[in-house]
Amino acid sequence: MSYVTRVWQDHKTTITPWLFLLPGILMFAIYIVIPIFQSIAISFYRWDGLGEKTFIGLENYRELMRDDIFFTALQNNVIWLVLYLLALPAGLFLALFLNQTTRGIRIYKSLFFFPFVISQVVVGLVFSWFYDPSFGLFNTGLMKIGLSPIPVLADERFVTYGVIIAGLWPQIAYCMILYLTGLNAVDGEQIEAARLDNVRGWRMLWYVILPQLRPATFIALVVTVIGALRSFDLISIMTGGGPWGSSQVLAYYMYEQAFSEYGFRMGYGAAIAVVLFAIMLIYIGFFLAKMYRDEKGR
Amino acid sequence: MFPTPIDKTSSATRVAYKVALPVALLLWLLPLLAVALTSVRSSADITSGNYWGWPTSFNLVENYTAIFTNSPLAAYLLNSFKVTIPAVLGAIALSSLTGFALGIYKFRSNLFVFFLFVAGNFIPFQILMVPVRDLSIQLGVYNSIYALILFHIAFQTGFCTLFMRNFIRTLPFDLIEAARIEGVSDLRIFWYVVLPLMRPALAALSVLVFTFVWNDYFWATVLTQGAHAQPITAGIKSLNGEWIAAWHLVSAGSVVAALPPVLMFFLMQKHFIAGLTLGAVK
Amino acid sequence: MSIKSGIRKVRSAMVALTTSALIALPALAGTAMAGELVINTDSSFPAVKKAFQSAVTGFEQENPDIKVTWNVFDNEAYKSAIRNFLSAESPDLATWFAGNRMLPYVNAGLFAPIDDVWAENGLDKTLKAAESAVTFNGTKWAVPYTYYQWGVYYRKDLFAKFGIDVPTTWEEFKAAGAKLQENGVTPVAIGTKFPWTAAGWFDYLNLRTNGYDFHMAVTRGEIPWTDERIRKTMGHWEELLKAGFFLENHAAYSWQEALPALVNGDAGMYLMGNFIVAPLQEAGLTEDQLGFFQFPAIDPAIAMAEDAPANTLHLAAGARNVAEAKKFLAYIARADVQTRMNEIMGQLPVNAKSSVSDDPYLQAGFKMLSNVDGGLAQFFDRDASAAMAKAGMEGFQEFMVKPERLDKVLARLETVRQRQTQ
Incomplete structure (x- = not known):
């Protein structure tokens, strides 16, 4: 018996799962895990992507502390996060509205889900157009009721909210579908029992339904938070971070610093990404902790 | 109710x-x-x-003919298919293996590996941007559809593994145990016992991953430039720059870009929603 | 790095192998061995593409032994693609821009000097107009093959209707605007959604207020943004802003989206490069309606200088067909070639011996640029470094909407400048 065969026979049960895992882990390590550490390393360098890298220690991070646009981006990320959470109640509302058995309701459900399926690039184009100051539907409406048009995407006061509304549209659809599935699984007997106790409406929703929807709420929360922090496509299509950086978010600012026409500051961009990653880690930790409890509870 | x-x-x-x-x-x-x-x-x-x-x-016919004849829209569209289909197949192939390993076998670092895949799913792409671009250049695939295919396979493997593993956990374990006692090899168990049972999961994942990859815009702009390699999301963005004020063309292009995932959704609606909820809520 | 150098080693070994094999083989064909030439260009716009097509075809006819491989890139994509192909898979020649824009590539050793091409072909005489813009540390880094003028495009018919003469001084310019306003016309159309358009205004106001040398010193980062002279420039700008000279909501429009204002007669003037003419004519403006004038003088003591951005062709440091590439550089510098290319592109040839198309706007631009005493700038985002350009353009955009933030904007630009000079 050759050495290899012997090792195989002795450790078959230990080795087998790793053989199945190998291709996946390899790809995942090369493209995801290692690059995270590389990015962290690059954030300590000055590098234009062409010449040699220069080690500058924490200089990029020190510069971040003095960078107004970075703080605007950070602040906007918080606004995104908070307002994006509106997708949960809005999605729940839509789900309750559609949770019926009338004829054709299935078609309605899928049509309401539509915005989630299409690309954010298209959503961004649609909404930039909606906001156009000279002919967009939004301003046409404003003028109909006697107000003067507001160039939403060119006004630092409104631009971030304008983009967030565009982002909420598909996000609400996503939460809706999660809740619709959740509502399907709600225990009918409990509802009947509560009805007999004369529990109705809001009280029913709050005390009987919502507790049962907790898994759906949890997953809706996780995907919404991640969606808010990842927001890139809409900013890129609708504003490019403008006017004068007022709609900037970390995800886009990083791209702009590292890869845009006037950027190519790889180290600085990487430092921004590290900050974003650190924020996201909190949520990843939160999610994994919950999963860990569930796994142990099984 | x-x-x-x-x-x-x-x-x-x-x-x-x-x-x-x-x-x-x-x-x-x-x-x-x-x-x-x-x-x-x-x-x-x-x-x-x-x-x-x-x-x-x-002007239905005129406008839609115009966007295909006067612009590289057809090339962008084709690129989208050329990127999306192999990426879906690759991610599903890899993750059915990893899902099988994590779902069936008990070994010490099982949960750790599983959590690694799950966590990878949630990280902000931006932190991968600079290194993945360099990696693609070094592999010689930068600015080609292969750069996108490889990345999407790797990234979607995270999500798909979460899904597959959870799905396999719901399968009757006795069946697998019985096969083992009969002395069937692990590979054959995977191929003849587990894979056929996973059909609904495979269908659900394909539809879902198709939509995710098709709608990707970020990596399309980071890893590819120009009509020879860019998928339609990035294509629409650059055509939007060329067709300033030609909104009828921009709209027609947008409709074309949105159509494949929309069709996919309508044809496989049940699987799609199962995919969204099962993988996550479980 | 090690992988890359490894690849390079393998590649050069393969090249050596192939070459030796070719030498070892007896010449099968009677003709000379074919040369090759690889050119990458950012000319996806139809007219520019056609112009390059004519240049490549003409070159191949004159040099039947050289086979040209010509790769056309999308204009936007090119800006990031060039970084990769120059270091990974280098062509022999690549198009780019003059001024500060080429410095990163010069400094990274990706462009090769071509002083010999300039000397052997006497280009210092024929290409004088853009010589300084392609010279760095006394070395020539490119051959400029086209440029175009900036200036004020205006509605001739509206000016005539309201009895306004073409303004040549600052007072006349402001009076002309006021007259337009009296008649319900916005004096100046502009779209600053992509804020480089605002930098055009800064360039001209600063060139006219402080002159060419000072302006170039500003773009090189040698002058603090809080300098009194810059404040004077901004003060002139503020006069126009206070008077409501610019199109309302300009930050919501791209430059193209602001064109209808001029076409519909809602606005009277537009400061822009000559590429504005084509879309305006397409939209229906005739030569009787659309005129061109030089940006008026502000300080009569200051020599007039203009923005006239040149596009250039560079020799890549990684070029494998250097002799052929230099041949092409000499070719594209020639008067007849530049005449033909610019005729097709609707721009101005750099070569002084070329002839300019009959187009009235090009003729006007050519006349203006031939008489410039002050100097030719390349435009703010080509003269300034990338980070400075970006901060500057965004700052100008903000200033145009919120003039009261001038101090804050200048302070921010100064921070960026100081970081640059560190």
């Missing part, structure tokens, strides 16, 4: 609901309807400012 089924309510509420439903849908989809309508407008409508009224003429 909650809320109370509408059939059991007063007739006034019933009528109100029947009316509210289409009205709400109309409002909800208004932006999309506007795009669809604009995509068949004539350029005369656009220049005369008739954006929201009824089109003076329906």
